[in-house]
Amino acid sequence: xxxxxxLYRRLLGAQVRATLEYEAxxxxxxxxxxxxxxxxxVFLWAIFESIPEINGWRFWEVVLIYxxxxxxxxxxxxxxxxxxxxxxxxxFGQLDALLMRPFPPLLQVLSSEVGFNGLGNLVLGIxxxxxxxxxxxxxxxxxxxxxxxxxxxxxxxxxxxxNLLTNCAAFWLRSPYSMFAFSMHTFGELARxxxxxxxxxxxxxxxxxxxxxxxxxxxxxxxxxDGTARLLGLLTPLVAIYCLWLGxxxxxxxxxxxxxxxx
Amino acid sequence: MPTHRPEPRRRSDVDFSASVVGLASAKVHDGSVTLxxxxxxxxxxxxxxxxxxxxxxxxxxxxxxxxxxxAVDSIDLSIAEGEAVAYVGPNGAGKSTTVKMxxxxxxxxxxQVHVDGLVPHRARVENARRVGxxxxxRTQLWWDLPVRESLELLxxxxxxxxxxxxxxxxxxxxxxxxxxxxPVTARKLSLGQRMRADLAAALxxxxxxxxxxxxxxxxDISVKDRVRSFVRQLVSExxxxxxxxxxxxxxxxxxxxxxxxxxxxxxxxxxxxxxxxTHVRERTMSFELEDSLLGADQIAARLPxxxxxxxxxxxELAVTFDRMTLGARQVLSAVLAEVEIVDMHIDEPxxxxxxxKVYAGQLQAEHGGATNSEPMR
Numbered sequence: 001x002x003x004x005x006x007l008y009r010r011l012l013g014a015q016v017r018a019t020l021e022y023e024a025x026x027x028x029x030x031x032x033x034x035x036x037x038x039x040x041x042v043f044l045w046a047i048f049e050s051i052p053e054i055n056g057w058r059f060w061e062v063v064l065i066y067x068x069x070x071x072x073x074x075x076x077x078x079x080x081x082x083x084x085x086x087x088x089x090x091x092f093g094q095l096d097a098l099l100m101r102p103f104p105p106l107l108q109v110l111s112s113e114v115g116f117n118g119l120g121n122l123v124l125g126i127x128x129x130x131x132x133x134x135x136x137x138x139x140x141x142x143x144x145x146x147x148x149x150x151x152x153x154x155x156x157x158x159x160x161x162x163n164l165l166t167n168c169a170a171f172w173l174r175s176p177y178s179m180f181a182f183s184m185h186t187f188g189e190l191a192r193x194x195x196x197x198x199x200x201x202x203x204x205x206x207x208x209x210x211x212x213x214x215x216x217x218x219x220x221x222x223x224x225x226d227g228t229a230r231l232l233g234l235l236t237p238l239v240a241i242y243c244l245w246l247g248x249x250x251x252x253x254x255x256x257x258x259x260x261x262x263x
Numbered sequence: 264m265p266t267h268r269p270e271p272r273r274r275s276d277v278d279f280s281a282s283v284v285g286l287a288s289a290k291v292h293d294g295s296v297t298l299x300x301x302x303x304x305x306x307x308x309x310x311x312x313x314x315x316x317x318x319x320x321x322x323x324x325x326x327x328x329x330x331x332x333x334a335v336d337s338i339d340l341s342i343a344e345g346e347a348v349a350y351v352g353p354n355g356a357g358k359s360t361t362v363k364m365x366x367x368x369x370x371x372x373x374x375q376v377h378v379d380g381l382v383p384h385r386a387r388v389e390n391a392r393r394v395g396x397x398x399x400x401r402t403q404l405w406w407d408l409p410v411r412e413s414l415e416l417l418x419x420x421x422x423x424x425x426x427x428x429x430x431x432x433x434x435x436x437x438x439x440x441x442x443x444x445x446p447v448t449a450r451k452l453s454l455g456q457r458m459r460a461d462l463a464a465a466l467x468x469x470x471x472x473x474x475x476x477x478x479x480x481x482x483d484i485s486v487k488d489r490v491r492s493f494v495r496q497l498v499s500e501x502x503x504x505x506x507x508x509x510x511x512x513x514x515x516x517x518x519x520x521x522x523x524x525x526x527x528x529x530x531x532x533x534x535x536x537x538x539x540x541t542h543v544r545e546r547t548m549s550f551e552l553e554d555s556l557l558g559a560d561q562i563a564a565r566l567p568x569x570x571x572x573x574x575x576x577x578x579e580l581a582v583t584f585d586r587m588t589l590g591a592r593q594v595l596s597a598v599l600a601e602v603e604i605v606d607m608h609i610d611e612p613x614x615x616x617x618x619x620k621v622y623a624g625q626l627q628a629e630h631g632g633a634t635n636s637e638p639m640r
Contacts, residue, residue, distance in 0.1 A: 003422075006419075007419060007420060010416060010419055011416065014405060014408055014412060014416055017408065017412065018405065018406075018407035018408050019407075021407050021448070093401070094401075095368075096363070096368050096396075096398065096401065096403075097401070097402070097403035099366075099367060099368045099387055099391070100366060100367075100368070100391050100394070100395075100396050100403065100465075101391055101417065101420055102388050102389070102391040102392045102420050102421055102468075103388065103420050104388060105387065255370075256370045256384075257370075258368070258369070258370075259308060259369065260363055260368055260369060262359065262400065
């Protein structure tokens with residue numbers, strides 16, 4: 001286990017160096033992440049300018065949900081961005097090299113890219129939390145804070161598992177584009193808002209089918225409120241384990257279909 | 264509880280049926296151990312049937328038709344520890360597909376593979392510790408990292424200790440001239456440099472088995488020589504080498520055994536020298552004559568069974584003979600008895616002509632017995 005973590009860090013570190021071969025990319029990606037996610041917040045603010053609350057959620061509470069997404073996505077981008085390279089890797093037959101190294105292929109894929117935009121996410125996300133806690137009408141105990149940290153990490157696990165699962169479609173689709181995964185990711189963006197505003201179909205889809213709601217709404221609700229949403233939110237770590245297992249299983253099945261290239 | 268439940272299929276890394284197979288055939292004639300074993304190895308790819316053009320592609324969206332392409336068709340292989348085997352065949356014969364199944368990259372459609380007691384595609388990580396692969400067409404280095412970084416990552420993955428690693432680097436430097444390449448980013452390497460770095464990366468952990476898939480493709484003569492002498496050295500140290508190539512000098516310089524496949528089927532498997540003895544029995548001696556000759560009938564009369572050809576200028580004579588029935592000395596003395604010669608040379612049988620015969624479909628007919636049967640050794 002220790003060896004695995006150490007090697008994973010080594011591989012990521014190597015990718016940091018490789019990415020810094022293209023310094024401009026580093027700055028562009030980090031800054032654009034702040035901009036993209038920041039625009040989302042501005043959009044929220046614009047909405048709440050005209051309506052004081054949505055289904056009982058006030059602006060700063062929604063900002064907290066939003067921060068959950070931004071941070072958990074930041075973590076997954078920073079540490080497991082490699083999932084998004086799977087389509088190209090499979091299509092070009094580049095998985096061959098990974099399969100001939102004595103380290104689990106799945107971990108090699110996940111660590112094969114560092115998303116520096118994740119840094120931008122983290123900076124913005126932490127800023128949003130800092131700004132929101134002052135405005136949210138709530139008593140902050142150490143227990144709540146610990147819960148928040150655990151749930152953010154679990155939320156990142158949900159995102160990583162779902163990213164992996166959807167990107168594994170590459171083994172079946174065989175195209176060099178991660179279109180399927182990307183459209184699922186876009187669908188997951190719905191979870192940036194309190195999901196009670198959606199119809200039943202969408203709610204079921206983002207809770208049970210591809211549980212994107214567990215990277216934002218439910219864990220945020222577990223920290224902020226009471227009731228069913230809170231109970232579900234406390235299940236986030238279990239959901240994370242389930243999603244990661246799904247992703248790993250899809251990868252294992254996919255690998256047995258892998259055809260390399262140029263027979 | 265019923266007592267005679269069928270045993271569930273083991274999913275452990277080490278397939279224990281491997282050791283059974285291993286035991287059954289572990290001892291080859293010379294007492295060495297079988298390291299690579301494949302039985303009925305088969306790989307079928309599914310390919311979409313599309314009519315040409317956009318129209319065909321669009322139609323395929325609604326009418327999905329596929330056909331099966333058998334890349335490797337029931338191949339049996341048995342390679343002993345320390346052997347150097349050439350695996351040859353025309354383009355698309357299934358060479359790379361076989362190597363990819365033996366190395367665990369592809370999962371076979373049917374059949375069994377065992378390499379050093381492991382099923383490669385089930386025990387990938389453990390397999391990677393014992394096996395090294397070089398694909399001539401594609402690099403295994405980290406594209407955006409200096410060669411040194413790639414090697415150090417591999418060192419960490421394999422858990423090679425520092426001093427051993429240094430020894431390996433020095434060795435690679437002396438044979439492959441690796442030193443100059445270490446600080447260079449992989450994507451900036453020339454083809455020849457890349458191949459040398461790739462060899463180092465694949466052999467860093469001193470694998471017992473090495474698969475080389477066209478390791479000299481596109482290289483210039485000097486790099487080819489370097490690569491070949493390096494591989495020869497590996498073989499002399501007891502590494503088992505399986506070499507896929509179109510370059511016949513690679514084969515002649517490195518291998519003792521040749522396996523020929525065509526259209527996914529094993530066509531020949533045997534000793535390289537034996538192949539030459541059986542299929543390249545003809546040898547040609549060419550002479551340059553002191554004086555021009557009018558006819559070669561007298562020489563021909565002295566050499567029954569040989570074909571004697573005299574060029575129209577009367578000064579170049581070629582004698583083609585079966586080297587199992589006639590010796591070069593007999594030919595030489597027969598010629599010298601009739602004429603004075605200025606110069607002569609002998610064309611040695613090249614493996615090229617064997618492979619050519621196979622490609623032309625001749626060998627199969629002549630040597631049907633060897634097809635898909637026990638390896639002839």
